[in-house]
Amino acid sequence: MIELHLIGIGTGNPDHLTGEARRAIAQADLFLVPHKPGKSDLADLRTSIIDSVRNDAVVALFDMPVRDDTLPYLTRVDAWHDEIAQVWANTMAAHPDAKRVALLVWGDPSLYDSTLRIAARLDPAPKLHVVAGITSVQALTAAHAIPLNTLNAPITISTGRRLRNHGWPEDCETLIVMLDGDCTFQTLDGTSFDIWWGAYLGMPEQILAHGRLGEVSAQIIAQRAEARAAHGWIMDTYLLRRRA
Incomplete structure (x- = not known):
């Protein structure tokens, strides 16, 4: 079974990483890092945080799907989350040897962040680990x-x-x-x-x-x-x- 680690990383300062977050980053086999058109700085910031802990990480960049703004808000977000979950699944399938997969989450995964909702859509369901982070x-x-x-x-x-x-x-x-x-x-x-x-x-x-x-x-x-x-x-x- 794949372990999926959702790691709260604070607001972008490597000093915001807790000891638990650093251990989770050090032990991960694969990092899923989203890339948004025109916002490469955010992906670079995530990878720099990983690099502050280790220099041998395997990082898989994936393109974030675009929300359909013609749909009602809740329908739009629900469909978008389905698409993101499928992208995660495809990216993990491309790295079959990775058993500990990590996603770095701004702030804390529990506060106005949908990473946990997206993770719940994965089938088969991974073993989920959440690392709390400093919130905005x-x-x-x-x-x-x-x-x-x-x-x-x-x-x-x-x-x-x-x-x-x-x-x-x-x-x-x-x-x-x-x-x-x-x-x-x-x-x-x-x-x-x-x-x-x-x-x-x-x-x-x-x-x-x-x-x-x-x-x-x-x-x-x-x-x-x-x-x-x-x-x-x-x-x-x-x-x-x-x-x-």
């Missing part, structure tokens, strides 16, 4: 040196899509927003919230911004666009807190 939420609050929650208060973690479609969650004081390529914070009253934003968290390219939402929104949008144009990709997240 942890990296964001550490970079800004702030607590995630206020005293004895809950937090909500959501997506830009949900914020755009449903607005501010009811009875929410602190909201972490992930997967937001549209800067959906623009839809909120800029006088009622503070924002802590970060991109390329934990990496040399890290960018941070903080302040009253209405006063820093334009700055964040401009910085985000400039950084994406420079690097060809961007990973960012932000924390919003309702002002008293």
Whole structure:
């Protein structure tokens, strides 16, 4: 039976690797590394993290399928996951001697990441191992040196899509927003919230911004666009807190 190791690697900084992650990388027979057109830097970053642990790794690059934007969102994502699972299966079949296969996952495999859902589609099912990783939420609050929650208060973690479609969650004081390529914070009253934003968290390219939402929104949008144009990709997240 193939062992499939999903290894949380943090936000791109090799220092984010836990001891468990380093052991899993050291012991893997094969690494599946996705490649997206125009985003080779992300594949290079994954391979550099592998190289920080060992220099004899077998790496199989695979092209990521493209989502069909004509389909409804959930149908589109479901079909896309089926395609990715098939690509994984084909890539592993091309390396029949590899018994320990690894995928490096940004952040933590449990938080707004579909790697586990894709792995569940594999047939026959592999023996699954998950290595926890530092999330962008942890990296964001550490970079800004702030607590995630206020005293004895809950937090909500959501997506830009949900914020755009449903607005501010009811009875929410602190909201972490992930997967937001549209800067959906623009839809909120800029006088009622503070924002802590970060991109390329934990990496040399890290960018941070903080302040009253209405006063820093334009700055964040401009910085985000400039950084994406420079690097060809961007990973960012932000924390919003309702002002008293």
